[in-house]
Amino acid sequence: MLSSHKKILLLSLGVSVFLALVPLLTKRNDFINILILIFLYICLAQSWNILAGYAGQVSLGHAAFFGLGAITARFLWVLGYPFFLAFLIGGIVAVVFALIIGHPALRLKGIYFAIGTLGFGQILKITVGNVLPTVADLPGDYIATYSLIPRYYLFLVLAVITVAVVYWINHSKLGLGMVAVREDEEAAKASGVNTFRQKMIALVISTFFAGLAGGAFAFYQVSYYHDLPFSPIWTFDALLITFVGGVGTIIGPIIGAFFYTIFKELFARTFPELHVFIFGILFILVVLLLPGGLVEMAARIRKLLTSKKAVAPTV
Amino acid sequence: MSWQVFAQSLLFGIFVGGLYGLAAVGLSLVFGVMKMLNVAHGELLMLGGYATFWFFSLYHIDPFLSLLPSAFILFVIGMGLYKGLFSPLSKLHEEVKIKNSLLIGFGLSLIFHNLAIRLWTADERSVSVIYSGWGFSLFGLRFPFIRFSGLVLATIVILALHQFLTKTYFGKAIRATTENWESAALMGINIEKTSMISFGFGAALAAMAGTIVSVGYAIHPAMGLEWTLKALIVVVLAGLGNIGGAFFAGVLLGAVESVSTLFVGPYMEVVGLVIFLLVLELKPQGLFGKSIA
Numbered sequence: 373m374l375s376s377h378k379k380i381l382l383l384s385l386g387v388s389v390f391l392a393l394v395p396l397l398t399k400r401n402d403f404i405n406i407l408i409l410i411f412l413y414i415c416l417a418q419s420w421n422i423l424a425g426y427a428g429q430v431s432l433g434h435a436a437f438f439g440l441g442a443i444t445a446r447f448l449w450v451l452g453y454p455f456f457l458a459f460l461i462g463g464i465v466a467v468v469f470a471l472i473i474g475h476p477a478l479r480l481k482g483i484y485f486a487i488g489t490l491g492f493g494q495i496l497k498i499t500v501g502n503v504l505p506t507v508a509d510l511p512g513d514y515i516a517t518y519s520l521i522p523r524y525y526l527f528l529v530l531a532v533i534t535v536a537v538v539y540w541i542n543h544s545k546l547g548l549g550m551v552a553v554r555e556d557e558e559a560a561k562a563s564g565v566n567t568f569r570q571k572m573i574a575l576v577i578s579t580f581f582a583g584l585a586g587g588a589f590a591f592y593q594v595s596y597y598h599d600l601p602f603s604p605i606w607t608f609d610a611l612l613i614t615f616v617g618g619v620g621t622i623i624g625p626i627i628g629a630f631f632y633t634i635f636k637e638l639f640a641r642t643f644p645e646l647h648v649f650i651f652g653i654l655f656i657l658v659v660l661l662l663p664g665g666l667v668e669m670a671a672r673i674r675k676l677l678t679s680k681k682a683v684a685p686t687v
Numbered sequence: 688m689s690w691q692v693f694a695q696s697l698l699f700g701i702f703v704g705g706l707y708g709l710a711a712v713g714l715s716l717v718f719g720v721m722k723m724l725n726v727a728h729g730e731l732l733m734l735g736g737y738a739t740f741w742f743f744s745l746y747h748i749d750p751f752l753s754l755l756p757s758a759f760i761l762f763v764i765g766m767g768l769y770k771g772l773f774s775p776l777s778k779l780h781e782e783v784k785i786k787n788s789l790l791i792g793f794g795l796s797l798i799f800h801n802l803a804i805r806l807w808t809a810d811e812r813s814v815s816v817i818y819s820g821w822g823f824s825l826f827g828l829r830f831p832f833i834r835f836s837g838l839v840l841a842t843i844v845i846l847a848l849h850q851f852l853t854k855t856y857f858g859k860a861i862r863a864t865t866e867n868w869e870s871a872a873l874m875g876i877n878i879e880k881t882s883m884i885s886f887g888f889g890a891a892l893a894a895m896a897g898t899i900v901s902v903g904y905a906i907h908p909a910m911g912l913e914w915t916l917k918a919l920i921v922v923v924l925a926g927l928g929n930i931g932g933a934f935f936a937g938v939l940l941g942a943v944e945s946v947s948t949l950f951v952g953p954y955m956e957v958v959g960l961v962i963f964l965l966v967l968e969l970k971p972q973g974l975f976g977k978s979i980a
Contacts, residue, residue, distance in 0.1 A: 430786065430789075430790075476968050479968070480967060480968075482782055482785060482786055483724055483785050483786060483789050484967055486786075486789055487724075487919055487923075487967075488964060488967050488968075490916070491916070491919075491920075491960045491963050491964050491967075492960075492964065494916060494956075494960055495957050495960045495961065495964075498953075498954065498956050498957050498960075499954070499957060502953045502954060604912065608793075608797060611793070612794075612797070615790070643805075645801050645804060646801070648797050648800075648801055649797070649798055649801040649802070651797075652794045652795070652797035652798040652801070653794070653798060655790070655793075655794040655797075656772065656791055656794040656795065656798075659787055659790045659791055659794065660772065660775055660776075660791070
């Protein structure tokens with residue numbers, strides 16, 4: 373077990389170091405932009421995965437926390453606070469909101485939680501769109517000093533930390549408790565798991581990273597409508613990526629984010645939004661036929677090839 | 688604010704509320720019979736609207752005449768969707784079934800949304816007929832002909848559905864399945880067939896609402912989520928599976944939203960959503976009947 377742990381750790385370290393060297397190897401901005409987008413989607417999808425994949429609470433209001441992080445970070449940063457501080461406060465604001473709605477929201481079970489959080493997300497989106505109907509532009513001197521490289525590293529570090537946290541959850545007692553809640557809340561409760569606490573912790577961790585991802589987005593995107601980060605599209609992206617990749621797994625959202633971004637860029641000129649269409653179809657297939665997503669498919673293929681016993685994730 | 692402004696808002700609210708009700712009744716029917724929540728319901732409504740738009744712009748068929756053909760097309764599409772995507776879920780445990788139906792509906796909504804952008808562009812469209820501007824006044828209130836007819840039509844459809852559900856054999860089979868599908872199956876009701884046709888009816892009801900929206904208001908590819916939310920709010924207010932209640936709750940939501948525009952302006956949609964969350968919180972599960980114990 374230790375050796376496989378070490379192997380994974382070494383491999384991840386190698387990939388991270390390689391990714392950290394990318395800006396030194398290439399000067400192509402399009403390439404850097406694609407990687408930034410992949411990191412953003414990894415972080416967004418993983419944060420959703422913690423709540424939905426591990427703790428089993430399918431939230432359709434994830435964009436609200438992404439938006440809160442974005443609006444807070446952008447506002448403070450443009451006011452003149454150091455970006456990193458603004459970024460962290462963005463994550464904290466998202467958590468504060470999660471703590472406020474956590475109790476009433478988590479009382480709702482299953483689809484009630486899903487449609488309730490969808491309603492909550494829409495309330496925030498409409499409100500922000502009404503209060504701030506304008507475009508969030510960066511001041512001139514911010515644009516003059518704009519460089520992709522710090523954005524690249526911010527997103528890379530954020531993605532690595534998010535994945536590390538999911539890895540930790542996956543191997544901890546906390547994660548075990550979350551999975552127990554996901555599999556059978558009543559049975560978990562009966563076995564002494566404080567189910568509400570497990571769900572609340574998942575919600576807090578999940579929304580913290582969603583908020584940070586929003587803050588990073590506000591740092592990266594020069595100009596956007598204030599209500600854009602609150603759009604339910606962000607929730608849907610996270611959901612599609614996580615499910616198609618493999619919900620409740622560490623590697624699933626990473627694979628999903630990679631393909632999602634590649635499809636998005638591939639069809640950006642000829643057929644924008646085709647990636648959503650493709651992932652929509654894949655998503656339905658996954659729900660109907662392959663609950664473990666691409667990860668499970670890979671495991672099945674490997675099993676067929678080596679006919680060794682593969683461990684398929686169960687959702 | 689004069690009495691007249693208030694009454695006029697209320698009236699317009701009731702007109703649009705009839706459509707909320709019509710949309711919600713379809714969603715409620717589907718949930719009642721098969722305990723599945725189809726969140727692509729708003730997209731089915733959108734497809735109905737575009738079907739009417741196509742009938743009108745390609746073949747110059749009056750929207751009120753294409754109401755039934757559009758509904759029939761969506762009826763067939765609905766049955767196909769049920770057979771292909773939702774029927775495989777029917778054997779699952781109830782909680783998993785609801786959740787997976789939500790996910791599949793969600794995937795469908797994204798697919799239809801993007802399909803609609805591809806087929807009809809993202810522009811807002813509306814069927815404008817020669818009588819679009821017609822209307823009459825009563826007690827100093829304006830009754831636009833199309834919106835008024837929309838409400839009348841919606842009412843007729845609901846009454847017809849009520850007659851169908853209470854008076855015909857098949858309607859009774861639908862109600863029996865809603866009450867308790869296991870007992871219904873033991874009584875010899877074909878659950879699979881009942882579910883498929885109910886799903887078709889749900890889609891057809893959405894299509895009728897979509898037709899009226901396309902002529903009285905406007906349609907666009909992103910409207911699906913808005914209408915799904917409206918239908919969800921209404922259905923939660925009324926209690927899922929409560930068909931007559933859904934229609935009245937729809938009218939109520941339309942009226943409340945419209946009147947609240949006078950007080951909170953652009954936040955009128957927030958009003959409906961806040962009511963929705965309050966009802967979810969204060970009467971949790973109870974509103975959805977006994978589906979989740």
